[in-house]
Amino acid sequence: MRLRQNRLSEGMNKNVFFGSVVVAFFITMFALLSPEKASSTFTSLQSFIVEYGSWYYILMGGFIFLLCIYLGLSRYGDIKLGPDHSEPDYSRLTWFSMLFSAGLGIALVFYGVAEPIMHFLNPPGMVGGTAEAAKEALNITIFHWGLHAWAIYVAIALILSIYCYRHGLPLLVRSVLYPIIGDRIYGRIGDVVDIFAICGTLFGVATSMGFGAMQLNAGVHQNFSFIPDSLVVQGILIASLTLLATLSVISGLDKGIKLLSNINMSLAVLLMLFVLMAGNTVPVLGMLVQNIGEYLNSLMSKTFNLYAYEKTDWIGGWTVFYWAWWFAWCPFVGMFIARISRGRTIREFVFGVLFIPTGFVALWMSIFGNNAISLILNSGMTEIGEQVSNNVPVALFVFLEQLPFSQITPFIALFLIVVFFVTSADSGSLVMNILSCNGTDNPPTWMRVFWTFTVGLVAFVLLYAGGLNALQTMTIVSALPVSIILMFAIYGLFKVLFVDQLKQAVKQLPAPSPLVQMSDWRTRLRSIGHFPTEHEARCHLNEHVVDALSSVAEEIESSLKGHSVRTEVVHEEDYAELIIQNGGDYDFLYSVHLVERAIPVNVNSGDSGRASYFSNEVHLMEGGQDYDVMGLGEESLINDILNQYDKHVRFLRNIGEAFVGPEKTDASNAPRGYSKSMNKATGYHHPDKDVLVG
Numbered sequence: 001m002r003l004r005q006n007r008l009s010e011g012m013n014k015n016v017f018f019g020s021v022v023v024a025f026f027i028t029m030f031a032l033l034s035p036e037k038a039s040s041t042f043t044s045l046q047s048f049i050v051e052y053g054s055w056y057y058i059l060m061g062g063f064i065f066l067l068c069i070y071l072g073l074s075r076y077g078d079i080k081l082g083p084d085h086s087e088p089d090y091s092r093l094t095w096f097s098m099l100f101s102a103g104l105g106i107a108l109v110f111y112g113v114a115e116p117i118m119h120f121l122n123p124p125g126m127v128g129g130t131a132e133a134a135k136e137a138l139n140i141t142i143f144h145w146g147l148h149a150w151a152i153y154v155a156i157a158l159i160l161s162i163y164c165y166r167h168g169l170p171l172l173v174r175s176v177l178y179p180i181i182g183d184r185i186y187g188r189i190g191d192v193v194d195i196f197a198i199c200g201t202l203f204g205v206a207t208s209m210g211f212g213a214m215q216l217n218a219g220v221h222q223n224f225s226f227i228p229d230s231l232v233v234q235g236i237l238i239a240s241l242t243l244l245a246t247l248s249v250i251s252g253l254d255k256g257i258k259l260l261s262n263i264n265m266s267l268a269v270l271l272m273l274f275v276l277m278a279g280n281t282v283p284v285l286g287m288l289v290q291n292i293g294e295y296l297n298s299l300m301s302k303t304f305n306l307y308a309y310e311k312t313d314w315i316g317g318w319t320v321f322y323w324a325w326w327f328a329w330c331p332f333v334g335m336f337i338a339r340i341s342r343g344r345t346i347r348e349f350v351f352g353v354l355f356i357p358t359g360f361v362a363l364w365m366s367i368f369g370n371n372a373i374s375l376i377l378n379s380g381m382t383e384i385g386e387q388v389s390n391n392v393p394v395a396l397f398v399f400l401e402q403l404p405f406s407q408i409t410p411f412i413a414l415f416l417i418v419v420f421f422v423t424s425a426d427s428g429s430l431v432m433n434i435l436s437c438n439g440t441d442n443p444p445t446w447m448r449v450f451w452t453f454t455v456g457l458v459a460f461v462l463l464y465a466g467g468l469n470a471l472q473t474m475t476i477v478s479a480l481p482v483s484i485i486l487m488f489a490i491y492g493l494f495k496v497l498f499v500d501q502l503k504q505a506v507k508q509l510p511a512p513s514p515l516v517q518m519s520d521w522r523t524r525l526r527s528i529g530h531f532p533t534e535h536e537a538r539c540h541l542n543e544h545v546v547d548a549l550s551s552v553a554e555e556i557e558s559s560l561k562g563h564s565v566r567t568e569v570v571h572e573e574d575y576a577e578l579i580i581q582n583g584g585d586y587d588f589l590y591s592v593h594l595v596e597r598a599i600p601v602n603v604n605s606g607d608s609g610r611a612s613y614f615s616n617e618v619h620l621m622e623g624g625q626d627y628d629v630m631g632l633g634e635e636s637l638i639n640d641i642l643n644q645y646d647k648h649v650r651f652l653r654n655i656g657e658a659f660v661g662p663e664k665t666d667a668s669n670a671p672r673g674y675s676k677s678m679n680k681a682t683g684y685h686h687p688d689k690d691v692l693v694g
Helices: 002-008 014-033 035-073 092-103 106-111 114-121 131-145 147-166 173-186 188-223 231-251 253-278 281-297 299-303 319-340 346-377 382-390 392-400 409-436 445-465 468-507 521-528 534-559 634-659
Strands: 566-571 575-581 588-598 612-620 623-628
Touching (some): 014 035, 014 188, 014 445, 035 147, 035 299, 035 319, 035 346, 092 253, 092 319, 092 346, 106 188, 106 392, 106 409, 114 131, 114 346, 114 382, 114 392, 131 147, 131 281, 131 299, 131 319, 147 173, 147 319, 147 346, 147 468, 173 188, 188 231, 188 319, 188 392, 188 409, 188 445, 188 468, 231 409, 231 445, 253 281, 253 346, 253 409, 281 346, 319 468, 346 382, 346 392, 382 392, 392 409, 409 445, 468 634, 534 566, 534 588, 534 612, 534 634, 588 634, 612 634
Antiparallel strands (some): 575 588, 588 612, 612 623
8 A cells, every 4th residue: 555655656746736725625615615705805805906906906017027028139139948959848839729729718708799898888098888988998908918918927936947947956946936935945935935826726627617617507507598697517517627638648748738728729710710700891901000000009009008097997897807916827827838848039929929819809809890880880689798797608699699600600719719728628637737747748647637627626615605706815925926926037047048048148148269179080070971870979978978078077076176066977778077166056968869860861871771861969058059060089079078168168258246245256146047956956967858769
């Protein structure tokens, strides 16, 4: 029995897992047993925050948006989210589909028709039901779902990606605090942060699933009147779809979630194109263009607009609500986006995550929202507005009934909601699994099943208790500490990015000695057109490379005896590396890896039976350096090692002067970067095992 328990809990952080379960249990029971008390408590907290903290949420939303634009345009934009040699794990289309599913999901289908109509009927500062109100309704809707929402996700995902994939920290929310509190993230403080992130993810996804179940039930009832719109039906729907989500999350990120995300994207695009063609096509296209123009034109004024001179409750019920909602969701969505964005540059990441989803939001909201408003404004179908105001979940289905093929399209919409439902559940479960297992994305199967079923159970309990609104408010309240943590994390991010950029600059400096070259130019000429076999590359790695690394290590140990410098040579099957630890935060790593490459099709390799060749490529702490040392002798290899080590020492001097001053040599106040503490999480290892042979 003891062996069985140990195997099940392998890799699990018991403090985080059981702490999250206990906190979630008591909060859910509070909402279940005292729904009125829970509702009044959370509503009071929300009212307090809206009254005294609206300025803070609006200011933070604007600040983070401008910060992301700066990062995308700045010199930091060329830094990769991972080692320098890394490539993206997913194609751009798959990447976008997964962003779309995690960041928008059910909510886009739920509010795509409803929110434009509600703003059209009751816009802030003007009379509703007019053409001017229609224009403002779409402007506000795109503003709420556009650049600012994605900027908040970008901020947390960028920080996690840099720390995890470039600096060896675990993919956990606690890691964002490393530049501030250092190794204490591995203790109780880190556990509390991850518990908070799990609970926020659990309740946020459960609330979203609750809304999805209500919309799904409303759609089924609208098309099959004999099926009631009731709690029992919603419970059956949640149970069935939670089972589907469990099967998806068990299959893993590269199968279940990836497949469902692509299905999501395809169905959403097909439904959107149908509505565009079946509705007022040409007028809506014109409105789309104008909506984008109005959005961009009013972007800055809306960014900081608090309606401070025209007192209204509208700002608290909408813009502040949304900004707080994005903050509350950013640990979950940010972790998921970080997980799927490895290998992209900061510039590609920032502008991709900001503008591609925002463009899709503008398309979706314009096509659905403008067509729905047109039915009310131009066709006199005021009952649509009344139905949406009285029952938001039926908005999409009431709208689709007014279009051709109304016997078919509601079922497509229902299927789309089902797929969104499952994707939201399994992506949320993936994040909770990662948080519960110290950053690994391959948790035991029982834990995947546990968190997926827990999401479904919490969603049903809240529906039963009538506590969805209370829990929604609690999620908004939780955004306050998240936003404060994010501000500290952004401060730490700039310290780390400065180190990375300085490291990149030092790499471009000229070498202090002549370029590495073979002693005989004839030998060098023959090597240029030669494509080594695996045997040749391994012999070179095991003999010349290992000998060169060992010689440098022995000389350093001998000449610097008594200093706080330690060397270590690691030799594995497919790589050999030299580690020089200087007693500070920035160690030196020179590693040579056996890599298989395809022989270009237009090059004669001299061996028609081979399609690939092997090289011995240099990697430093920050990743591959894109050059091959295959064929170099021991002396030439030693020269190359010393060239790189010389640049590393220059980097240490520069960073010491930047953070301590030119009169001192102690760099202990410099921001933590490639430190021994960071490497505790993973150890020294090959930064990209996927490209290795074997």
